[in-house]
Amino acid sequence: MLLSLLLVAGPTFAASAPFHDAVKARIEGGYAVVLFSDGTKSVVPLATLNDADRAWLAGLSAENPLSRGKSEFKVVKETPTAKNTIQVATTAGPLETVQLVPPNVFRDQLDATCMLYARVHWLDIAGFYMPVVDLYKIINNSNPARPYADPFYRQSLAAMMGGFSPAPVAHYLPAQADPFTWARQELRLGRPVLASFPREIWQDLPPGFIAAHPWSGGDVGHQVVINGFTWNRETQQGTFHIINSWKELPEFDLKTEAARGAMVVEQSLSPKGEERREAARVTVIRVTLLSSMGKTNLYRVETADGVRKVAAPDEGAARQMVETEGSAP
Numbered sequence: 001m002l003l004s005l006l007l008v009a010g011p012t013f014a015a016s017a018p019f020h021d022a023v024k025a026r027i028e029g030g031y032a033v034v035l036f037s038d039g040t041k042s043v044v045p046l047a048t049l050n051d052a053d054r055a056w057l058a059g060l061s062a063e064n065p066l067s068r069g070k071s072e073f074k075v076v077k078e079t080p081t082a083k084n085t086i087q088v089a090t091t092a093g094p095l096e097t098v099q100l101v102p103p104n105v106f107r108d109q110l111d112a113t114c115m116l117y118a119r120v121h122w123l124d125i126a127g128f129y130m131p132v133v134d135l136y137k138i139i140n141n142s143n144p145a146r147p148y149a150d151p152f153y154r155q156s157l158a159a160m161m162g163g164f165s166p167a168p169v170a171h172y173l174p175a176q177a178d179p180f181t182w183a184r185q186e187l188r189l190g191r192p193v194l195a196s197f198p199r200e201i202w203q204d205l206p207p208g209f210i211a212a213h214p215w216s217g218g219d220v221g222h223q224v225v226i227n228g229f230t231w232n233r234e235t236q237q238g239t240f241h242i243i244n245s246w247k248e249l250p251e252f253d254l255k256t257e258a259a260r261g262a263m264v265v266e267q268s269l270s271p272k273g274e275e276r277r278e279a280a281r282v283t284v285i286r287v288t289l290l291s292s293m294g295k296t297n298l299y300r301v302e303t304a305d306g307v308r309k310v311a312a313p314d315e316g317a318a319r320q321m322v323e324t325e326g327s328a329p
Contacts, residue, residue, distance in 0.1 A: 015056040024066035025057050032057045035066050082273035083127035085190040088228075098187050099228035099241060100125055107135075108247035111144040115295055115313070116153070117245035118194060118223035119160055125192040125227055125243070127272030128164045148295025154313045169270040172321045175308035179265035180256060183240070184229050186268035192243075193226040194266045196311065198296050206252050221294040226265075231256075264296075264311050267321070284322055287315050 015022070024035040032044045034057065046054055088099035103124035109117040116138060120130050142153035161168050171191065173182055183193045198221040228241030230253075239253040240263075254263070286302040290309070299318040301308045312318035 016050070016053050019053065019056065022057075022060060024064045025061040026066040026068065027058060027061050032061070033066055082275070083271040085125060085127070085192070085271045089188070094232050094234040096231045096233070096238075097229075098184070100187065100190060100192055102227065102251070103243060104129065106243075106247075106250045107245050109245040110139055111147065112295075113139060113142070113144075113147050113153075114223045114245055115148060115157060118196075118225055118243075119157060121243050121245065122192050122194050122225045122269055123160070123164075123168060125225065126168060126269045128168050130160070130163075134163070148313065154317075157313065158317060166272070168272070169274065171268045171270070172310070173265055173267060175303075175322075180240075180259070183226055183265045183268070184231060187226065187229055189268075190271050190274075191268035193268045194223070195226050195242075196223045196264050196266065196296055197221055197262055198264055198294065198298075198311065199262065205249070209249050209252075221296055223295075266311055284319050287319050289315070 019034065021037045022034045023037050026033045027046070030046050032046055032049075032054075034042045034044060036042070044057075046057075049057070085100045086098070087101050088097055090097050103121045105124065107117045107120055116135070120135060123130060138153065138156040139147075142156070143150040147153040161170065171186065173179055183195070186193055224245075225243040226240045227243050229238055231238035238256050240256065240259055241251065242254050243251050284301060284303055288300040288302075290298045290300050292298075295313065296311045297313065297315075297318070299310050299312060299315065301310055301318055301322045303322060308322050310318050310321050312321055
């Protein structure tokens with residue numbers, strides 16, 4: 001009798017505090033089912049325990065095995081819930097309004113890094129938050145005056161999407177689609193849209209801001225995010241809500257007539273958790289540089305089923321955009 005008590009009591013003193021009151025155990029399928037002296041039970045993944053606790057529970061299960069009851073436990077894989085990015089979606093008569101959530105943090109860009117900061121806002125709205133330390137790793141290792149001409153900077157922009165789990169899913173503007181119609185449709189799905197002003201952007205900014213800041217972007221251009229719109233189907237007029245990366249002008253509404261011919265729509269981003277369907281890759285035949293607009297180049301991309309024109313930092317990025325442009329909604 002004394003020997004039996006010692007065999008049971010011995011492991012108790014070797015276990016961590018959470019198991020001091022354990023009286024029975026059962027090991028199965030990588031888990032330990034433990035019964036405590038107060039009648040409660042716990043299911044513990046063995047992989048989360050240290051070697052001493054695993055050995056102790058193995059000893060307890062051999063000396064005082066916990067019999068299987070009628071109930072069962074199953075480990076169910078957690079299904080991520082898609083982020084709800086739509087804040088407003090209303091229609092009043094002919095006027096439709098869609099507004100997505102803003103970024104959790106409005107960033108104020110350093111130097112000429114608007115391509116980086118716009119992507120950070122774009123990802124943030126969709127549910128992918130980039131830590132400040134990762135942001136500064138890119139900035140501190142790039143040419144501050146002309147980062148868009150720095151290979152490290154361009155490579156970092158392309159690599160940003162791979163730094164999240166699950167990976168963000170981008171959707172490229174189809175070649176034959178009207179850019180603004182497509183942008184509105186993507187926003188209705190809760191997808192923020194990456195866009196740019198490749199030429200003189202001052203003409204598209206609010207008059208009050210221009211009066212206080214007599215500045216022209218010249219041919220450098222500027223990258224922004226669209227996260228909302230208004231559209232009157234009768235007058236065929238409306239606005240796009242722009243998320244910007246300047247502290248003095250973090251967001252503003254841009255009239256569609258001002259945006260036409262001045263703003264380039266590039267790609268949208270699915271909210272985190274949105275179900276993804278694979279699309280067939282497009283066969284690219286030839287990529288031709290048409291023009292350079294500061295940090296953005298315009299390419300003519302010939303494919304097996306037509307010609308696309310895309311704005312991208314380099315030829316490789318243009319090719320990749322077209323090859324994967326068919327990602328399904």
